[in-house]
Amino acid sequence: MFEGAEIGAHLDKQEYEKALPELRVDLVNAQYDLREANFPVLVVVVGDDRRSVSEAVNQLNEWMDARYVGTQVFGALTDEEQRHPRFWRYWRALPGRGELAIYTGVWVLATIGERLTDAIDDKEFDRRLSHMTRFEQALVDDGALVFKFWIHLPKDQLKKRLKKARKHEGSSRLNALDAAIYERYDEVMKLSQQLMRKTNVGEAPWQIIESSDDRHRDLTLARSILAGVSAHLERARAGAAPQLPVAPHTPSPNLLGTIDLGAKLSRPEYKQQRDALQARLRGLSVRAREQGVASVIAFEGRDAAGKGGVIRRLSGAMDVDDYRIVPIGVPTDEELRHHYLWRFWRQLPRDGRMVIFDRSWYGRVLVERVEGLVDEATVRRAYAEINDFEEQLVEEGVLLLKFWLHIDDDEQARRFEAREQTPYKKYKITDEDYRNRAHWGEYERAVNEMMARTSTELAPWRLVPANNKGYARVDVLRTVCDGLAQLMGEES
């Protein structure tokens, strides 16, 4: 891979200065066109040539209109970053549609360094690469334009630079890391190539730029970005490519039909078990905080299935500082400008805390699907993205539980009627509720398919019979308690 890039490319000063004015005008104009466009641009600039990466990114900022370039330098983790899942910091800094961001820093090199020093093994190395790939794939699938540049310095050039650096100690920007790269150059290159090969997403391939010559390096980088953005703007203007037909799904098994809705607890049984479980949950949440165990609990279910009541029994058992409830409604305009998972990533709990989602990222394959807001291809993709999202959480030690609270048609009718009578305004039934009820057939198909596609070994769906409120509440409380206990190695 690198051999092909080591061509000793060189650009003389005259040629460079001749090309520059037009390039800069074109770059800034492309930026301005981009601001009206409906996609974000992410430019990743990393590489084995640490100094060049930093210089090239500075140069890009100078050439472009820096006011509209969001540059993120990912270095050592801050403590807030450290206390969240690994990809949290990459998600929360993502550009919105019409925006351009540059991601730079040493995080890729750091991963290689960890593998090189055996801080992580091959399996962990591969796991991280696979998350990188899927992260980029999700962005690309959402319409983002993603560039990935690897700035590469041939070994003999690095040797020269280090020699020169030793002469001018103090003023050089090379440091021990660069010397370490030279020491184990061949191994670093081998791992770098492995990394690039494994993360070569189709629409976001790596581009290697040789950095022996600064002018060639910077001009190549800028020109690649310009060409890519222009072409993407052109494509966007021409309109989307015709959707390929999606093969119809074979019907999914009717998992909802397997739920025994007759499960129930008497009032005294309920109270006694609830009190015991709430006391247990309080203790577990205190220890989870001490041990830094984070939890993500998501609730889905039919209207009036009792999500609010269940959530209240959970939160009521804990200290307010230990949990946060996130109701998912209509997205804000900032959220709409990003990938649909962005709003969930930015709500993830830090270590030791619990976030309870009242409705969740499954909205994409439920309400958005049934209402026809997304096409079938997007739904298929969402299953994979959701599975990956959840896998990342679980692999990083987060307790992830997702509950489907289920009631049958008759019970829903009874509850709707009861709500019409209740003094709680929140329970007033709207036309929309009845509309959803009328469409239950479609919802049911969507729910069954969702379960079939996203009930994974790491993150299985918990189906909760909820015709009897007490049974549902106790069932959820127990599952959460058992989940926490298991994760912390306590006996259930």
Next chain:
Amino acid sequence: MFEGAEIGAHLDKQEYEKALPELRVDLVNAQYDLREANFPVLVVVVGDDRRSVSEAVNQLNEWMDARYVGTQVFGALTDEEQRHPRFWRYWRALPGRGELAIYTGVWVLATIGERLTDAIDDKEFDRRLSHMTRFEQALVDDGALVFKFWIHLPKDQLKKRLKKARKHEGSSRLNALDAAIYERYDEVMKLSQQLMRKTNVGEAPWQIIESSDDRHRDLTLARSILAGVSAHLERARAGAAPQLPVAPHTPSPNLLGTIDLGAKLSRPEYKQQRDALQARLRGLSVRAREQGVASVIAFEGRDAAGKGGVIRRLSGAMDVDDYRIVPIGVPTDEELRHHYLWRFWRQLPRDGRMVIFDRSWYGRVLVERVEGLVDEATVRRAYAEINDFEEQLVEEGVLLLKFWLHIDDDEQARRFEAREQTPYKKYKITDEDYRNRAHWGEYERAVNEMMARTSTELAPWRLVPANNKGYARVDVLRTVCDGLAQLMGEES
């Protein structure tokens, strides 16, 4: 103050259980009405009775629909919080219109503790209280409903609790802090009263709740909130009170007229000084990062005054990781739901970094005023809020510089014309630019008044003659360099 609250109020169980069902229904209904309302609710619950504060807030969350209560527990500072101005964490967690948040934790008690142990002196104590007051005043003036509850335990009760706690060591939630409060009870109360007196904002007065009896405590708290929210909803429904007439301002001195627009540099002078200053700025920004000195630089000026060019000369001298440029345009819907300063607070730099605002919080008293988007009373208030905002930054060691780049009518006409010819799309002149130009008389009055009202000793306006671009760029570069040098105790 406390004497009046120590009435040994008690509520028997029967009465409590009788009142509860209706209270809960009313609370939840008020929450639901609030979600449609156009104001935020902030409930501050603090006090000398640490355990009660925490219990009462938990109880409130249980009674209300916890999904729509944003509870923020402010404890020890996280490192990101530590690296930002003191009030950053309170601003960024603020509820939007239609939302309710509870602020709790020990931050008020901690401030009293610091004063008690002489970690801060009277002056610093007063300074903090004054910022608290002005923070709350700004929210109230923006239409927010602010509650402030002080949960208070009489001395003899605290004594009893501590005695009991010693018997049940391990299971009690009382700790050394509570013992310390008892030890110096009278001093703590004296400082608490001082704090309450000085922060008693007219529309956000302190309410003291005695905590000897849990039932009385929780019911009083919930009832106060319910009554306040209901009354505020009623007022909002009835429409705003008629605006009091605002006395016309006496005309402000024409500061803009004093700028010598003839100032200029020849091309070689400019280049030479620019290069020298950029090299100096690079060094200063590296040291600023090492020393943790943050900078906030704001630019205002007439259209085509050259803000972009000046900003580029600043940013071009620094490493991309050391600055961030924030262009201020139309606010997002999340921003519109908050106080207008919220969007600036959340963009503040952490220690060691610089944030450059391309247009700023002055939009409120410039474009929003001239376009008639805010009334005169709001403009008057904005001056005070801005002065306080800037004072806080400066007092916490942030370098704050605000520049007005000035060009005259002829120069603007020349630049508009030149832009019509330029290949940069961003410079294309729109009808709006000509409209602004036609309204310059009104803008000029607004600018002069803004300068008169917000050019404070701590944060003076820097008027930059900008008819000559080179002169303006060098002038700004030099002011930024000198500002950084001075703050870091270096020689200019």
